[in-house]
Amino acid sequence: xxxxxxxxxxxxxxxxxxxxxxxxxxxxxxxxxxxxxxxxxxxxxxxxxxxxxxxxxxxxxxxxxxxxxxxxxxxxxxxxxxxxxxxxxxxxxxxxxxxxxxxxxxxxxx
Amino acid sequence: xxxxxxxxxxxxxxxxxxxxxxxxxxxxxxxxxxxxxxxxxxxxxxxxxxxxxxxxxxxxxxxxxxxxxxxxxxxxxxxxxxxxxxxxxxxxxxxxxxxxxxxxxxxxxxxxxxxxxxxxxxxxxxxxxxxxxxxxxxxxxxxxxxxxxxxxxxxxxxxxxxxxxxxxxxxxxxxxxxxxxxxxxxxxxxxxxxxxxxxxxxxxxxxxxxxxxxxxxxxxxxxxxxxxxxxxxxxxxxxxxxxxxxxxxxxxxxxxxxxxxxxxxxxxxxxxxxxxxxxxxxxxxxxxxxxxxxxxxxxxxxxxxxxxxxxxxxxxxxxxxxxxxxxxxxxxxxxxxxxxxxxxxxxxxxxxxxxxxxxxxxxxxxxxxxxxxxxxxxxxxxxxxxxxxxxxxxxxxxxxxxxxxxxxxxxxxxxxxxxxxxxxxxxxxxxxxxxxxxxxxxxxxxxxxxxxxxxxxxxxxxxxxxxxxxxxxxxxxxxxxxxxxxxxxxxxxxxxxxxxxxxxxxxxxxxxxxxxxxxxxxxxxxxxxxxxxxxxxxxxxxxxxxxxxxxxxxxxxxxxxxxxxxxxxxxxxxxxxxxxxxxxxxxxxxxxxxxxxxxxxxxxxxxxxxxxxxxxxxxxxxxxxxxxx
Numbered sequence: 001x002x003x004x005x006x007x008x009x010x011x012x013x014x015x016x017x018x019x020x021x022x023x024x025x026x027x028x029x030x031x032x033x034x035x036x037x038x039x040x041x042x043x044x045x046x047x048x049x050x051x052x053x054x055x056x057x058x059x060x061x062x063x064x065x066x067x068x069x070x071x072x073x074x075x076x077x078x079x080x081x082x083x084x085x086x087x088x089x090x091x092x093x094x095x096x097x098x099x100x101x102x103x104x105x106x107x108x109x110x
Numbered sequence: 111x112x113x114x115x116x117x118x119x120x121x122x123x124x125x126x127x128x129x130x131x132x133x134x135x136x137x138x139x140x141x142x143x144x145x146x147x148x149x150x151x152x153x154x155x156x157x158x159x160x161x162x163x164x165x166x167x168x169x170x171x172x173x174x175x176x177x178x179x180x181x182x183x184x185x186x187x188x189x190x191x192x193x194x195x196x197x198x199x200x201x202x203x204x205x206x207x208x209x210x211x212x213x214x215x216x217x218x219x220x221x222x223x224x225x226x227x228x229x230x231x232x233x234x235x236x237x238x239x240x241x242x243x244x245x246x247x248x249x250x251x252x253x254x255x256x257x258x259x260x261x262x263x264x265x266x267x268x269x270x271x272x273x274x275x276x277x278x279x280x281x282x283x284x285x286x287x288x289x290x291x292x293x294x295x296x297x298x299x300x301x302x303x304x305x306x307x308x309x310x311x312x313x314x315x316x317x318x319x320x321x322x323x324x325x326x327x328x329x330x331x332x333x334x335x336x337x338x339x340x341x342x343x344x345x346x347x348x349x350x351x352x353x354x355x356x357x358x359x360x361x362x363x364x365x366x367x368x369x370x371x372x373x374x375x376x377x378x379x380x381x382x383x384x385x386x387x388x389x390x391x392x393x394x395x396x397x398x399x400x401x402x403x404x405x406x407x408x409x410x411x412x413x414x415x416x417x418x419x420x421x422x423x424x425x426x427x428x429x430x431x432x433x434x435x436x437x438x439x440x441x442x443x444x445x446x447x448x449x450x451x452x453x454x455x456x457x458x459x460x461x462x463x464x465x466x467x468x469x470x471x472x473x474x475x476x477x478x479x480x481x482x483x484x485x486x487x488x489x490x491x492x493x494x495x496x497x498x499x500x501x502x503x504x505x506x507x508x509x510x511x512x513x514x515x516x517x518x519x520x521x522x523x524x525x526x527x528x529x530x531x532x533x534x535x536x537x538x539x540x541x542x543x544x545x546x547x548x549x550x551x552x553x554x555x556x557x558x559x560x561x562x563x564x565x566x567x568x569x570x571x572x573x574x575x576x577x578x579x580x581x582x583x584x585x586x587x588x589x590x591x592x593x594x595x596x597x598x599x600x601x602x603x604x605x606x607x608x609x610x611x612x613x614x615x616x617x618x619x620x621x622x623x624x625x626x627x628x629x630x631x632x633x634x635x636x637x638x639x640x641x642x643x644x645x646x647x648x649x650x651x652x653x654x655x656x657x658x659x660x661x662x663x664x665x666x667x668x669x670x671x672x673x674x675x676x677x678x679x680x681x682x683x684x685x686x687x688x689x690x691x692x693x694x695x696x697x698x699x700x701x702x703x704x705x706x707x708x709x710x711x712x713x714x715x716x717x718x719x720x721x722x723x724x725x726x727x728x729x730x731x732x733x734x735x736x737x738x739x
Contacts (some may be wrong), residue, residue, distance in 0.1 A: 016631060082567075083289050089283075089311070092311070092399070093314075093315060096315050096399075096402045099402065100355055100402065103403075103406070103418075103709075104351055104355075106418075107351075107406065107414050107415075107418050108345065108347065108348065108351065
């Protein structure tokens with residue numbers, strides 16, 4: 001049952017393991033947070049520096065994609081166990097939407 | 111809240127069905143209302159065939175004929191085929207995975223009532239100034255030019271029933287992902303559950319484009335927007351794209367559950383494990399993905415250019431591969447089996463050549479240059495009736511016979527079933543086979559009449575005769591249902607004697623909690639494994655007998671859907687200056703909708719428990735069947 005709440009007493013080794021895992025996770029989150037700030041800075045600098053729009057738009061879109069992936073994996077725990085189906089549906093949906101929008105845009109407005 | 115079966119009055123039964131959140135009762139509601147819409151759509155088809163019976167006929171006027179074909183298509187797809195299949199999914203899928211109900215019983219009921227009121231709303235157009243008349247595809251230029259309120263009925267009605275379908279699809283997805291019994295891994299799920307899963311995923315991804323398209327249509331018609339108005343800078347082709355981005359997955363939403371039903375039938379009545387189970391599963395998933403990459407093959411003649419046409423032609427042909435895999439797997443399932451030709455099995459065997467014929471003409475149309483010849487001719491009409499009637503409707507009829515005992519606890523007459531089958535099957539081929547040739551002779555679809563000098567008289571007469579045979583078949587089925595219900599001979603758990611999956615291990619109809627103890631699944635074809643090992647109970651249990659938590663019934667889904675129904679009338683007449691009450695009706699309808707949502711949110715409804723003692727009492731009596739009787 002989902003609401004199983006049996007208390008479990010952890011051994012010393014297990015405790016250590018969990019502690020190490022959590023600190024590693026924390027490190028990951030901090031790193032990706034730093035990367036995200038950095039990516040945002042790049043985006044802002046590019047606009048401020050006044051590059052051509054044709055350069056800025058694709059790069060910002062690319063950076064946004066990277067941000068989304070970082071967000072999903074490091075903050076929304078997509079990599080954790082039991083998220084396989086969620087990830088599968090998300091990526092199927094993104095894939096279908098991408099193909100559809102791509103085809104529509106190329107057919108209708110090319 | 112007693113779990114004891116008791117004699118109830120008619121009023122109490124109606125109230126029970128209005129408030130039910132039990133997936134088995136909702137399945138019956140889907141089956142009955144889908145069945146009624148099927149009869150209405152069939153009646154429209156008969157009128158169409160009477161009109162086309164002879165050259166120069168004036169049985170229906172041109173305008174009425176347009177309304178008739180539009181409503182026939184719309185009703186059959188959205189209000190008959192899909193709901194009946196959703197009914198089977200509701201009835202069978204939770205039993206197959208060993209669940210006590212779907213994940214969200216309240217939403218299940220809401221989904222049904224939204225579909226129901228959407229369907230009623232759409233059909234009220236007949237009595238309120240004219241039905242939609244721009245074809246079931248409702249192409250924008252034509253639809254925007256339509257003067258009656260028909261198109262508004264179409265757009266609003268499909269929006270409401272579309273919400274219902276979307277809710278149902280999401281519900282099934284969550285149910286299958288989260289509520290499988292212990293041991294029921296993905297690769298142990300019966301094929302009908304698998305096809306339900308993939309079809310639900312398609313519903314999830316395909317209905318939003320339709321909703322967007324319908325919203326644009328509503329805004330264009332009712333609020334003077336110009337999404338599809340070319341002279342105002344809109345683009346009329348966008349509707350076609352949006353419609354078919356939804357429309358092509360939609361036909362897979364219909365055919366995949368049909369494949370699922372046939373897969374169950376082949377395995378049961380060949381008394382063999384499905385050949386190539388894994389391949390069938392992956393073919394199903396693959397068809398689901400391909401379904402989204404082929405929509406433009408409905409639009410080859412629009413002028414998309416050679417590159418787009420070539421890409422979509424190739425993508426379309428690829429779909430024949432997974433479908434072919436399925437056909438061969440079914441053939442090899444029958445091969446060497448100990449076959450019983452019951453009514454469902456006869457339907458399944460008849461399905462293979464019929465569907466293959468429809469598939470082959472489909473590949474012909476995928477060849478873009480040839481499609482320029484075939485487009486909008488009766489060849490197309492013949493093709494899609496071969497896949498939809500030869501695939502989906504045969505599956506529905508087979509499923510009605512197969513699952514009738516599980517849903518109602520009685521067995522439909524095999525003899526009358528055979529009569530239905532032969533009338534329907536011969537009538538079907540008589541009606542539609544000849545239409546291929548009508549198409550090749552140049553008869554365009556959607557014309558209300560033709561001249562005597564065009565050489566189409568005889569073939570049209572034959573086609574109409576076939577339609578009559580199909581109608582006789584359906585009437586015999588209705589007689590069969592009435593006789594069976596009146597006789598009321600109850601059947602046991604496994605009336606076909608060769609059931610393989612979990613639904614056949616429990617009473618027919620099952621008690622409202624389905625499984626007193628959650629079963630433990632030890633492999634594919636769970637019940638078959640237990641039977642072969644001589645397990646008299648039919649299953650191994652994953653848990654001891656204990657209290658079961660059940661949801662309370664609720665009238666709120668009905669009221670919410672009714673609120674949308676009322677609001678739609680306000681929206682429909684909003685543009686008419688002669689009707690000042692529209693805004694009030696719109697507001698009242700939305701108030702009912704949001705008010706009942708508010709009540710639902712604020713009032714805690716924690717459900718109830720069936721105690722262990724009540725369960726033991728029930729089990730002593732052979733399982734409480736609290737079903738339709």
